[in-house]
Amino acid sequence: MNGEEPRQSEDRVSTGLAGLDEVLDYLRIGDNVVWRVSHLDDYRRFVLPFVDAAADAGRQILYLRFGDHPPIIENHPAVRTIEIDALGGFESFTSRVWHLIEQHGRGAFYVCDSLSELLNAWATDAMVGNFFRVVCPFLFELDTVAWFALHPERHSRMTLDRIRQTTQVMLDVRRHGDNVQVQPIKAWRRQSPTMFLPHREHNGQFCPITDSSDATRLQASLEQEGLHRQPLLDYWDRLFQDASRALSENDPAAIANLQEQVLQVLVSRDPQILELARRYLSLEDLLAIRGRLVGSGYIGGKATGMLIARNILLKDDPQQWQEMLEPHDSSYLGTDAYYAFLVHNGLWPAIMRQRSATGYLAEAPALQNGILEGRFPDEIRADLERLLDHYGQYPILVRSSSLQEDGFGNAFAGKYDSVFLVNQGSPEQRLAALEDAIRQVYASSMSKDALVYRKQRGLDQREEPMALLIQRVNGRFHNRYYLPDAAGVGVSRNTFAWDSNMDPKAGMVRLVMGLGTRAVDRIEGDHACVMALDHPTRQPFRNQDESFRFSQHLVDLLDLETGGLETRPLSQMLPSAPNLPMNHLAEIDRDATARAEQIGLDGPVWRLTFRPLVQGSRFINRLSSLLATLEAGYRHPVDVEFTLHLNAEGEPSFNLVQCRPLATIGETGPVQIPDPLPEPRLLFRTRGHFMGGNINLAITRVIRVNAAIYAGLNTNERYEVARLVGETVRASAEPTMLVGPGRWGTSSPELGVPVRFSDIAGVAALVEVSENAGDMVPDLSYGSHFFQDLVETGIAYAALFPDTAHCQYHPDRLPPCQLSGMAGQAAEAVEVHHITRGQLQLTGDVVSQQLVCYFTD
Template identity: 40%
Template sequence: MLLARAVLRRDAAQLDARLEAHDSFYVGTDVFDTFLIHNDLWWIGRRQRDPAEFLNEVDEARRRALGGVFSPSTRRQFEEMLDYFGEWPFIVRSSSRLEDRYGNAFAGQYDSVFCSNRGPWQQRVAELLAAIRQVYASSMSEEALRYRERRGLLGDNEQMAVLIMRVSGTAGGRYFHPHAAGVGLSVNPYRWNPRIDMMAGVIRLVAGLGTRAVDRSDDDFTRLVALNAPDLRPATSFGEIARHSQRRMDAIDLLEDRVVSGPFAEMVRDNPDFPLDLFTTREDWDKPPFLTFDRLLAETSFVADLRTMLERLHAAYRHPVEIEFALNVLTDGRYRINLLQCRPLQVRSLEGTVSVAPPADVPRLVDAQGAVIGPSRIIRPDRLIHVVQSRYAELRQDDRVAIARLVGALNRASADRTLVVLGPGRWGTRDPWLGVPVSFSEINRVAALCEIVAMNDNLIPDVSLGTHFLNELIEADMLYFALFPGRSGNRIDEEAILGRPSRLLELLPHARRFADVVHVVDFEPGSATLFADAERQQVVLACA
């Protein structure tokens, strides 16, 4: 964050008047190392670098970290920091050696913790120390260790620093939040319209805290903005735009001392300075407004400022970057952008092309039109995992979770395969009623992932660029696409797929009760081809 701000001061001085000054403290890795030693965690950390035993003590490491103590001198410095902030909310963010360097995304592997910073002084001190302990504990978690193992980083010495930052925003009644926040990528892997320049960048914009931009919100939508064509959006008609606009927002509840989500209209009701005219649109005068950010994008220099910011940072880093930012609008209509984070974005390629059209005389198992993330490419799969929507819809919640674990087991059993996975609703959802609740590690060997939009009539694919889940897909160079049954250009020949022998029970004999839910097809070498055209937003899976 500090480096990125220095780059902008040097290379984009015209933005200086619109950049909000940062207000943060950096807690170095020496404090982390001392904490490990004082709380008997040092040798556990060393053993976690051994591939043979790295998961053996994760529970003990978490227990010791969350119950750890700081030296008296360190605690005094934290207390002085708290006196500086007064009762203003702050966030404790990880800033580790491995996550900040080039080569690996570390998307969502380490915790960030908001602190409302209200109440008696001793309570606020305890809240700060608990937040730092939580960030430290996350560096030794099973999820983080498995990620490091997958990326060949287990033997590296992870050094955890933290940033303690004043939260950007103001209080509107009981709720504290910035007016808007978001994630920006200096390259755009989702070209839903030929006018979009993939090198111009993209932002994902939300009202309120940026937590809804970096985490998938299965109950809501966000505004996706291609920076060279901000008027374009995946939804086309006015009705679609209204249905697919953000309805809920996140804020710090100053009474309950936690981050909460609630209906947008209710959260801003007591905030007379919220820029409703700039952020919202009405379909009719007698209907409530909904969030579009149209005037912000069309009538201010916000888009130009974000594009300049991303271009300058991309050039300075000599690499695609990802930023997090907050936005606050002043009462006179001017605005301030707070650059909260800048890290290298792990993108393997954006320059894929498909020069060969799908053959007209070869049977097609899948035709999909409408949402493709990733560069164009041709994939020659030799295994297909299909989660049958009609059967999945009949399952109880615990069985849906079991299906996610089953997909993970098949993923691990397919290390030497080129794998395509089809399934209903959202992959990676936290809500089993909306899709298949896998973690990324359970699909990390997949070449192409398809979301069949059939779980809910109002559920569209969550093209959630900038979220931790999508960043991991992009880092892995995985193709994502959606299939809309019943919509023109979309079709799945489920009869042909299910008519082929399933290898599920050969691979996982214990999975017999789910044999009609998960179908595993192996293709003869060279018989199946997946054609993905990102410019036309079209995917075809053909099989002789």
């Protein structure tokens, strides 16, 4: 901005003091004026004449009041005071100021409280500079004049330099006794031989100190006074310096006070998370987090959950977990780095457009592109280089850790990206890959799924800065491949028990070999191993052949040769990775091995049943203990992600990757299943294979995808079916049950209907049916992101297997369907059934594991 020719008029604006006007050659329309003062009274004494002169000129004057100090302006008839709360954080405060400037338009004059007061609300000094870099150009563009103050000794040199570079006018006010000196530091597009000298005020005139000896004596006296001040550190650094000092001096009162201060600016604002953190994150822990933090600000929900969970285990059950819990090796990119990135790339106007009601979804793609094309500030790039030096060439994982993520009630499961990096190549290549990964995660905050998720929960106007959790990937090198021995998702409450003997409070696990991506996502064409922890060997299969068929056949891993996350068939991977612990994770399929030998294939055929791990190690006992300990610490059911590292005997140690409160629908109270239930009124009945606790829903509309028609469609037509289903769901808010073949939300149309979850999030119940037409089989995705979405949105779920003895299904009993009215096979596949006589009742009893759907009179 400062290198451009001014677009505003050259009209002069008075400071209200004739002598100061002479020194500065007046102010100009568009000027932002920053006063660097040691005493706020020195700012106030210059503000009041400026306000009087502006009032005499008929200007609209606004006083932005946000500081804890006494008001700069009181009861002035020409001034409108606007109170702004800075405690809501950088984004909400900056957005409020932006909208005020926008609302009052061109030509308004502004007086602001001391910028240094924002440190009391935000703690992080860098954000004060970023705030100024956002509002100053906007004020300039709208032909305003705005005055600011700051206390330079409270800010870092970087922040002071950025404010100096951005503003048009900057003045230092120095006091030595009763002697007040004013020295212009910057006056854009004006100068004189004496303009930037110190000026001494005398009888309303400002006389330059032209005698160098006099100036040197003044400077020496000011420096002598400055010897007793703190070094030029910002608030953030001084806070952690004070924390370190309190620990070294073992001052309990100071330690407790500083722990609370640091928690408020580093960990969270959420009362429930803060209560947890007070119990489990000591001041020493917080200093250790600071030592691994790039930038400043919050570490976000995902990082916080992981750290609190580790400390719950180490504090509440140290005898077991000191040995069995592997040390973490994580780093954090603070929320301030996210905002600094946006400001550095000039994206704040785009953020403001996207935050509007009309731009919430419409402006997101352009903002995503701006993020993906952005560059990082030099100080962030330097820290990222040092971070890579620490990890060497071990693979790393860049994970989202937004402010609201993994909290109580809003998990954001799978809504933001995580990016694996093989971390190979030259330092320059590795840094470029890391920067690309960070940009990708930042950009995912503007994805449609994330934005719809936030809006559905009333979070669309709440601050959601993106922090990052960067972790060394736990695992081993197997020649070209890198992967952990196993990974899984565990939940302390099994809301999907498929056997009446299972205790939901015992918890469950979804376990895979390799990277945990296959444990948290619905696996297309493959199956994770799902176990109830109180009956880990009891599987919902009729025989061993079915158990082998519905096991994991594909492994997610990092391939050092291709340079990315890959999926490999287990049978193809084993020859290249002979040291994989198959004897601890899998069983030999003897029939398949015999058939393989007959056609000349080497080696046994392994099936990943994890039975040896369950029967030959303490895995189940340890995981049960882990989940119980974490639930007790959280005082709430939990959902954890972990990896396993097996020793030579097959005993696992745990690397805890993530922990969050488990979203639970909760029990709706006792339910009554009619007994007997007249057969003609039954739509379906199943034992087990449903989720949602006790269910008691009245359904008035059924949307059903006809499997026989769907099986005959091509891929494009199947995506058209998904689109029509979404439109039909959104067309009415009446209680709706969605019934379809195979897996809802799959990315593989041959396995089910590829809808987006945001398109079906309004339904009351979701039913997946195993159909003979095609290989469309439900996926009981306990613990997956899909599972989390269902639970959070309160959608009851059922999987129907009509070929089994414990399931009955009669779709022909639905009333006549209403088609979409559109032509084509895709439209014919989507049936809408309105229940016009009586209603359709869906009733589930979590104790007996009975679910029935029947027509009432």
